[in-house]
Amino acid sequence: MAKTGMTKTMNQYFDDLRGTRVWRSIFRSGTGSSTLKRALAIQQNVFLHLFSTKVRTRMLSLSATWYLGTLTLGTFLILIATGIPLMFYYHPSAPQAYADTKDLQFVVSSGLFLRNLHRWSAHAMVFLVFAHMFKVFYRGAYRTPREFNWVIGVILLLMTLLLSYTGYLLPWDQLAYWAITVGSNIASAVPVVGEKIHFLLLGGNAVNANALLRFYVLHCMILPLTAMFFVAIHFWRIRKDGGLYSHASEPATQRANANPGVVANAKEAQ
Amino acid sequence: MNDKLTSLWQRLFGDSVRAFGVVSLIFLASLAIAPAKNFFSEWRHYQHGYLKMVRNRSDANTLQRHFQGGIQQVWLPELGVVDRCTSCHVGLKEASLTDVPTQPFRTHPAIPHKIEQFGCTVCHRGQGAATTLTEAHNSTLAWEQPILPAKYIESACGQCHRGSLPGTPQLNQGRNLLSRDGCVHCHTVKLPDGTIMKATDDPPSLSHIADKTSREWVYAWLKDPQAYASTSTMPNFKLSDDDARDMSAFLIANSTPLAGDTATLTAKASSDPAAGASLYGESFCASCHAVQNAAGNMVGGDVGPELTRVGSKVKPEWLQAWLRNPRTYDPGTAMPHYRLNDGQVATLSGFLLAKADSDLLANVHLEAATPEQITHGKRLVSDYGCASCHEIAGIKKPENFAPELSRIGSKPVTQLVFLPGMQHTLPDYIATKIKQPRSFGQGLKMPQYTFTPAQIDSLTTALLALNDRSNTLPASLAVGATPESDYQPAGKAGKLMTDLACFSCHRINGHGGDMAPDLTWEGSSVQREWLVQFFKNPGTLRPSLIRRMPRFNLTDGEVNELTDYIMTVYQNPVIDRESMPLSGYSQGQVELGKQLFYGKYSCQGCHIVDTKTDKGYIGPTLTHVGSRLSGAWVYQWMKNPQALRPGTAEPNRAMSDEDARALTAFLISQKGAAAKEVAKK
Numbered sequence: 001m002a003k004t005g006m007t008k009t010m011n012q013y014f015d016d017l018r019g020t021r022v023w024r025s026i027f028r029s030g031t032g033s034s035t036l037k038r039a040l041a042i043q044q045n046v047f048l049h050l051f052s053t054k055v056r057t058r059m060l061s062l063s064a065t066w067y068l069g070t071l072t073l074g075t076f077l078i079l080i081a082t083g084i085p086l087m088f089y090y091h092p093s094a095p096q097a098y099a100d101t102k103d104l105q106f107v108v109s110s111g112l113f114l115r116n117l118h119r120w121s122a123h124a125m126v127f128l129v130f131a132h133m134f135k136v137f138y139r140g141a142y143r144t145p146r147e148f149n150w151v152i153g154v155i156l157l158l159m160t161l162l163l164s165y166t167g168y169l170l171p172w173d174q175l176a177y178w179a180i181t182v183g184s185n186i187a188s189a190v191p192v193v194g195e196k197i198h199f200l201l202l203g204g205n206a207v208n209a210n211a212l213l214r215f216y217v218l219h220c221m222i223l224p225l226t227a228m229f230f231v232a233i234h235f236w237r238i239r240k241d242g243g244l245y246s247h248a249s250e251p252a253t254q255r256a257n258a259n260p261g262v263v264a265n266a267k268e269a270q
Numbered sequence: 271m272n273d274k275l276t277s278l279w280q281r282l283f284g285d286s287v288r289a290f291g292v293v294s295l296i297f298l299a300s301l302a303i304a305p306a307k308n309f310f311s312e313w314r315h316y317q318h319g320y321l322k323m324v325r326n327r328s329d330a331n332t333l334q335r336h337f338q339g340g341i342q343q344v345w346l347p348e349l350g351v352v353d354r355c356t357s358c359h360v361g362l363k364e365a366s367l368t369d370v371p372t373q374p375f376r377t378h379p380a381i382p383h384k385i386e387q388f389g390c391t392v393c394h395r396g397q398g399a400a401t402t403l404t405e406a407h408n409s410t411l412a413w414e415q416p417i418l419p420a421k422y423i424e425s426a427c428g429q430c431h432r433g434s435l436p437g438t439p440q441l442n443q444g445r446n447l448l449s450r451d452g453c454v455h456c457h458t459v460k461l462p463d464g465t466i467m468k469a470t471d472d473p474p475s476l477s478h479i480a481d482k483t484s485r486e487w488v489y490a491w492l493k494d495p496q497a498y499a500s501t502s503t504m505p506n507f508k509l510s511d512d513d514a515r516d517m518s519a520f521l522i523a524n525s526t527p528l529a530g531d532t533a534t535l536t537a538k539a540s541s542d543p544a545a546g547a548s549l550y551g552e553s554f555c556a557s558c559h560a561v562q563n564a565a566g567n568m569v570g571g572d573v574g575p576e577l578t579r580v581g582s583k584v585k586p587e588w589l590q591a592w593l594r595n596p597r598t599y600d601p602g603t604a605m606p607h608y609r610l611n612d613g614q615v616a617t618l619s620g621f622l623l624a625k626a627d628s629d630l631l632a633n634v635h636l637e638a639a640t641p642e643q644i645t646h647g648k649r650l651v652s653d654y655g656c657a658s659c660h661e662i663a664g665i666k667k668p669e670n671f672a673p674e675l676s677r678i679g680s681k682p683v684t685q686l687v688f689l690p691g692m693q694h695t696l697p698d699y700i701a702t703k704i705k706q707p708r709s710f711g712q713g714l715k716m717p718q719y720t721f722t723p724a725q726i727d728s729l730t731t732a733l734l735a736l737n738d739r740s741n742t743l744p745a746s747l748a749v750g751a752t753p754e755s756d757y758q759p760a761g762k763a764g765k766l767m768t769d770l771a772c773f774s775c776h777r778i779n780g781h782g783g784d785m786a787p788d789l790t791w792e793g794s795s796v797q798r799e800w801l802v803q804f805f806k807n808p809g810t811l812r813p814s815l816i817r818r819m820p821r822f823n824l825t826d827g828e829v830n831e832l833t834d835y836i837m838t839v840y841q842n843p844v845i846d847r848e849s850m851p852l853s854g855y856s857q858g859q860v861e862l863g864k865q866l867f868y869g870k871y872s873c874q875g876c877h878i879v880d881t882k883t884d885k886g887y888i889g890p891t892l893t894h895v896g897s898r899l900s901g902a903w904v905y906q907w908m909k910n911p912q913a914l915r916p917g918t919a920e921p922n923r924a925m926s927d928e929d930a931r932a933l934t935a936f937l938i939s940q941k942g943a944a945a946k947e948v949a950k951k
Contacts, residue, residue, distance in 0.1 A: 010287075099352065102399040106354065107341050113304035173412065 050235040052243050059244045068132035073231070075125035079163075080224065082118040090170070092216035094209045097172035122164055129160045141245035149237040152230055159227040166219040169212060180207050180215070312402045313341060316358040320375050329366050336364065341401060344389040348744050353389035353398035355406065382437075392739070393426035394418055409695065414683050418734070421727055422697050425679065428735030430743060432463060433751030444732025446470075447725060451503045455659045456672035456716075462740045463750060471503060474600065475661035480525035481599070482588045486634040488518040491583075496720055498583065498630060499576035501560060501568060505717035508708065513650055519639030520647025524663060528599060546621020549614060557785065557817035558604070558774070561625065571817060573604060573774060573785070581626030589619045597769065604783075606771040609823035654715060672716065679737030687711065701730045755780035763835030770822055778840065785817060788915055793840035794847075795903045795914075798833060805829045811890040842906075842914065850901030855935035863936025866929055876919075879940055889920065896941035905934045 017023055018031045029041040042053045058064060089108055090100045104111035133153060136142055142150035169180045184207065188198035203210030238244065247253060283289040317339055324333045342356040359374045361367040362385060367377040378385065391398035396417040400406035409416040418426070424441040434442040448454055449470045459467035479488065490497065492514040495504035509517065550556070555577075560570035562578040570577075584592075591598060593615045596605040610618065639647075648665070655671040656662060678700065686699050687710060702709075704726050707716035721729065757779040759767050767773070773782035778789045792801075806829060808819035824832070867873045876889040895904070906913075908930035911920040925933070 099399065102352075106399055106401040106405075109308050110304040113307070 072128040078121040166215040313357040320360040351389040355390040425734035429740040444728035460676040473659040477663040485522040507717040516647035554820040579627040581623040604774040679734040757781040791842040794842040794845040859935040863932035894942040
């Protein structure tokens with residue numbers, strides 16, 4: 001009984017909060033739990049309107065998605081949260097970059113924790129993106145009407161890999177230097193324009209201070225913003241494409257459930 | 271069991287609020303690890319330990335006042351130094367902490383530099399930025415250079431100090447060995463000042479070797495140079511019997527006779543050992559040449575080759591020609607041209623030829639060489655780079671025969687090949703490579719040297735000083751070496767001085783050896799009459815020295831030529847002979863000088879004026895100084911001896927003009943009367 005009492009108290013507390021003037025001026029919606037009120041609350045909020053107004057409870061269980069997309073978003077948020085304080089201590093200049101990495105390791109309070117968290121989250125994100133894509137692929141969730149969101153997903157995979165690659169140079173140690181040397185040489189294997197791409201990527205013919213600066217700007221500005229832009233589209237499209245994919249709720253399945261014979265005939269006709 | 275787990279799960283995650291709370295707590299606890307790790311860091315642990323140790327000391331107050339908590343660092347941007355070593359090594363600057371047995375809390379030994387000036391890693395290596403022991407001291411994946419073992423620490427001095435320092439005997443010895451034992455014949459060493467390190471040894475030319483010795487001796491020598499002379503600097507190439515046979519065949523066949531060298535014996539070698547030994551002694555051969563005595567000890571200097579078994583090596587006619595005038599066979603030799611007469615040549619050659627070892631060549635039996643053997647020998651001689659050291663007719667001195675060593679002290683460990691069981695560090699690699707060069711792989715050419723462990727450490731020290739830092743040092747920090755000048759005296763006297771090899775022992779204007787006094791200002795220093803007498807019969811000036819100036823049997827003309835040149839050319843502009851005459855001092859001044867000599871300055875500690883009472887034998891005997899030195903020289907010498915002869919042992923006593931004048935008067939009055947009295951007795 002105490003449990004329900006507490007929950008009620010919490011709900012009342014939230015209702016009170018939603019009723020305040022400050023809340024209403026910021027979120028443009030007040031209390032009330034009718035479908036209209038809820039839909040408005042979602043729709044009028046720039047962040048929340050990326051998401052569906054309604055989600056099936058079943059889709060929130062682990063078995064539906066394994067939370068792979070959400071976990072990917074989680075690592076991305078960790079990367080932003082740890083990346084910004086890391087930027088406070090880092091100069092993208094040779095050879096200061098390496099000294100800054102050493103300082104993060106040895107003298108900055110919790111610097112090693114920040115750096116390791118950033119690094120492990122980056123590894124986890126690459127893994128999770130792949131896992132997410134495999135899941136989507138083998139579930140067949142890329143099919144109409146979600147094919148465009150699959151394309152966005154592929155772009156996001158590319159963004160993730162580029163973020164990972166550009167971040168690899170920033171410690172400015174031997175590992176970084178040679179990894180980027182090898183990586184950029186792969187780019188120069190492209191026919192005709194390979195050398196140009198190589199030059200454009202590094203800002204020169206070898207990995208040097210210019211390359212470091214370029215990779216820094218890409219890693220901290222251009223790629224994260226681009227990724228955020230596509231993440232927003234990705235989420236918005238989930239809503240527009242009919243919510244999370246669930247085999248049972250697909251129109252074709254429903255039609256088949258309603259008229260088993262029709263589908264069976266159609267299959268035979270094929 | 272299963273029930274228990276279920277109920278635990280229920281209790282923790284039973285409803286969403288609980289689950290949220292539990293997960294939040296776990297998350298907070300894991301977040302707390304980061305600040306906790308910060309708080310329990312190693313350097314904080316050491317600082318606590320230091321404060322605990324200091325608390326019980328009598329000087330606790332002073333030490334606690336000096337103590338600064340938190341991470342400490344020495345930051346020197348122009349040297350690329352960020353050294354946080356002092357975060358744990360807290361007591362480095364506390365002079366009173368010498369009684370602490372070990373680091374990290376012991377005080378730093380006294381050095382001429384401040385820690386704030388150079389930091390720690392410039393000398394000790396290691397990772398200065400690190401604040402944990404393993405990262406700072408050891409080599410890790412992210413840092414190759416571990417702490418330099420203390421026995422090589424002098425290499426750090428050599429990064430800035432390019433010349434020799436009184437405080438770094440090991441470094442000085444190592445640098446000497448590099449140039450003296452022939453390392454730089456094969457290995458190029460470009461010094462940080464841009465010059466190439468020059469070899470100071472003088473390996474003999476082999477173009478006329480058949481004049482000098484037999485093929486059997488060459489064979490035995492190639493097989494094991496130290497069997498002939500244990501002090502030989504020629505390394506052992508570990509040649510097979512066939513290779514040594516072919517190389518000796520080529521060297522003998524390649525040799526051309528030299529006019530005047532194979533002259534028939536003009537005098538029969540005398541076999542009077544007593545006369546020979548006394549001539550060997552009188553000529554001070556032992557100043558440069560060593561002979562192993564019966565007890566196995568080396569007696570003599572190391573300028574020339576060891577003569578223990580010379581009779582088994584040289585041909586008698588060559589030896590006589592050499593003793594008559596060594597410059598015929600080797601124009602650049604360090605050996606002086608003694609003006610020996612035929613009788614002396616015969617006596618000395620007989621004495622030397624008797625120094626033979628019948629065992630040396632007993633087992634060497636060589637057939638006449640075939641043309642194939644000679645061709646093969648020639649190939650071997652060029653393969654082993656013999657011409658890097660020796661002049662050999664028909665074979666060019668190879669360029670860059672061995673790897674350059676100009677930056678060996680910074681060679682990355684990843685580029686080295688280590689032997690099993692070896693420590694994977696650069697100093698260990700260098701030391702082992704010098705000790706057993708051939709063990710690092712098949713087909714390596716570097717020969718086996720016979721360095722002592724101390725010499726290997728010295729060489730390693732000198733090589734470690736040749737590194738990236740020494741080459742990229744800010745110019746303001748480099749302390750240059752005084753380069754050897756190529757001074758050559760001019761004219762007839764100059765020729766005579768070359769002939770007598772004065773520069774093998776004496777130094778003039780920055781050129782020459784260090785066995786005998788620097789003669790740059792000799793003309794200002796001595797009196798002409800004394801110099802003439804000295805050339806005719808060199809006496810002893812320093813009782814403590816065994817090595818002395820030999821008598822060269824010069825003619826009067828030669829003596830005059832040399833004396834005139836020295837008295838005219840080797841003049842110091844500061845010294846004016848007229849200012850301090852050789853006579854005319856008042857008795858009072860001489861008396862005052864005497865009092866100063868025995869009283870205030872206690873000169874008798876090192877010098878002898880009165881042979882009956884004085885015991886000093888470190889400096890020159892001064893009984894005759896009034897007839898040897900000029901007054902002006904003595905006066906200036908009293909004022910500042912180092913200005914006249916840098917590095918002299920004579921202390922600078924900062925004398926007043928009056929004291930110096932009185933002492934000069936006293937010394938100039940010492941014209942040898944006392945010695946004459948002794949002689950009369």
